[in-house]
Amino acid sequence: MRRAKAMLCLLLLPEAALAHAGHDHAEAPGWTLAPSVTLPLAITLLLYGVGFARLWARARRGRRAMRRDALLFGLGWLVLTASLVSPLHEAGERSFTVHMIEHELIMLVATLLLATAGAGSMLLWGLPAAARRAFGRLVHARSIAAGWGALSSPWVATALQAAALWLWHAPALFDRALASEGWHVAQHLSFIVTSLLFWWTIARADARGSAGVAAFCLLITACVGAALGGLMALSSSPWYAGYAAMGMTPLGLTPEEDQQLAGLIMWIPGGIVHMGAALVILYRWLKPGEERHAVSAE
Template sequence: MRIVLILLAALPAAALAHVPEPGPAVPSPWAWDLAPWLVALLALSAIGYAVGLWRLWSNAGAGRGVALTQAAAFGVGWLSLAAALVSPLDTWGGLLFSAHMVQHEVLMVVAAPLMVIGRPLATWTWALSPAQRRVVGRWFQARGWSALWGTLTDPLVAWALHALALWGWHIPAAFDAALQHEWLHILQHLSFFGTALFFWWSVLGHDPRGRYGPGHSTAYLFTTMLHTGALGALLSLAPTPWYAPYIPLSSALGFDPAQDQQLGGLVMWVPAGLAYVIAALWVLGRMLTRVRA
């Protein structure tokens, strides 16, 4: 009888020993990222642009200085930026590699070029008072800042910095660290978006010194399409997943980790590559229009 009682007492422990361990806790994929500092920066950029545009058009007339199409481009670019950073796409990006790639491409090939087309620096300047504009103008014309800005917006430098950010952050150790540390994740997105802004600024005709023409811009767009496409192809054709943190998360959601990565690589390879082709055609189209005029 004692033996039977001992065996019965041991049954719960034995049963618990055979219960499979629960999978990783998966946050709600529909959560919005409403970090105060992020919302404040987005709101400040939108309000500054709207006030600057109103003042500019009040003085020069609607559509002067910044065309209606340019203002609309900035608006769509700003909405794309907000969607990438605040909407549930950001949460999905922490769960699926493919969603993370969509987020990155929205930052680099949608939000960045559209906001550059909207002439944000000139418009934001108009949001300041005349005295503040003079101070900012003197600061921008200072030798040190002028040299730094000229270097960062040089097409070759901007191209190289953007390529370095793309390839460097996709090294598995760097990408995994960004997923595990929020400050590195913020730095990753900032480097993608920041270098994309300089790249698009340099290739879309913002060259006051006239050092480069449409041919140079087309070449930089074409080579960017090639190296980003190569990275996308490597991700798409890899038989095993590169980024360990996504393996349990994508599996918990019912996705195959390798297929999730392949889909993410395909996003970088095809749709993003098409964006560079469209931009190159737009640059060449503007050149032909000027020649005919």
Template sequence: MPLMAVAIAYATGATRLCRRSGHGRPIRARQALWFAMGWIVLAAALVSPIHALSQRLFAAHMIEHELLMAVAAPLLVAACPAAALLWALPAGFRRNLGTIGHGKLLRMTWAFVARPLNATVIHGIAIWVWHIPALFEMALQQGVLHYAQHASFFGTGLLFWWTLLPRPGRQQNYGSAVMHLFVTSLHTGLLGVLLLLSPKLWYPQNAVGAALWNLSPIEDQQLAGLVMWIPAGLVYGGAALLMAGLWIRSSETRAGADALRPS
């Protein structure tokens, strides 16, 4: 139901924005496509058979987490959905939210967590802490902790990508983005390699269905580590390469503009 509510709110707000202004429709159409893709991935992670399978197969659990952090989160950030979601709300409620958003404490808190270094550290802490065996298995047993685990992965993922991906109207530091993406690729890859090479089973309770897929519990863990190391690493590494390309292009553009500027 929350997924459906968000989809309806976005569609309502985007329609209102399009009716109010005919400018920027190609951009809004592209953003709507990003949002739709991110929403579909989020739904696939949370309400498809992947979620049910993740309770009994650690590799499926890892796929679910990577879909939340490394696929759905950047797609939704690229969609820049805040304006559309706000326009789905009544005008009075929007004004109240604006007043709350301009509060000093909230602005100071957001300014702190939205720094690229801080967002990278917060996202990294969420990933490593929830993979502590005792805490991970507690989350499997208790629904509230399981929801908290997913919310922290997805929420810190949104924060991480929001601080790094280029957005309209913001001066982009591509060098910083490349560095933080590279660091995240390294530490998540390290965790994946530890899972892959460890001779000890980290999460016995999450491998009870491995035999149904002709896997031993340790093979299930190795497959999960491989998922975290290779596909997820390719996402972060690919994003870093993209940022590096944009960095080079922006540098060339600035160099060309400086050359044309009269001395």
């Protein structure tokens, strides 16, 4: 639990300055290189690198697992960075479809990789010794431990991610996020936080033998995304005034077509990832029983 709490807290602290700083609406989308975006990403990577080097020097066993986790973390960090820094980010300000691709990369790819990378120890060991001890005392405080205990259930994590997804795609909140940098930051942070928590609890439930719970929560999440994406895809009028006011998108789509394509992207890739993960978990859960049955039949 200490490792997991450290991973989530340390990983999310630098993200507070991420998301939607330093962009404009020029003709060609550019890279988002504002320090408020790039510095937190760089600090996160630096902390991980220092922590990895320190633990690698101390390790006598488990270096293979360390390499695997470092690869997962590196891939997740690259996807998150590409989503927030590359021209995809600015293009999402002018096209709901591109914006949806950015969100899906964050919630389906980046946070999945980061949550399963076991990065807590690396990030913690990247801190100076005094800060490491202070952080350890903080995460073991009674109030923090009680709050974490309430949040670390797959059922709670599933509900929180579903709530964030539906609430932020309500027209009033989404239009406010498009118009206000602060609200846009809050939107992206809520997606990052809830999806990190969701994927971590799913991985933990699977590792602890609660594969049925993990698979069911993945099924619920697939249905939640499919319902919202389906409503967007089947709607004949745009939901968001911010995008509707822009008219034709750079992709050559009307606001209605742009929203419908965005809905399909939420509906189909999201469903594939969540259902695929559920099938993998169920397969691993059932495989030992099938192997025992085959042995007994011989």
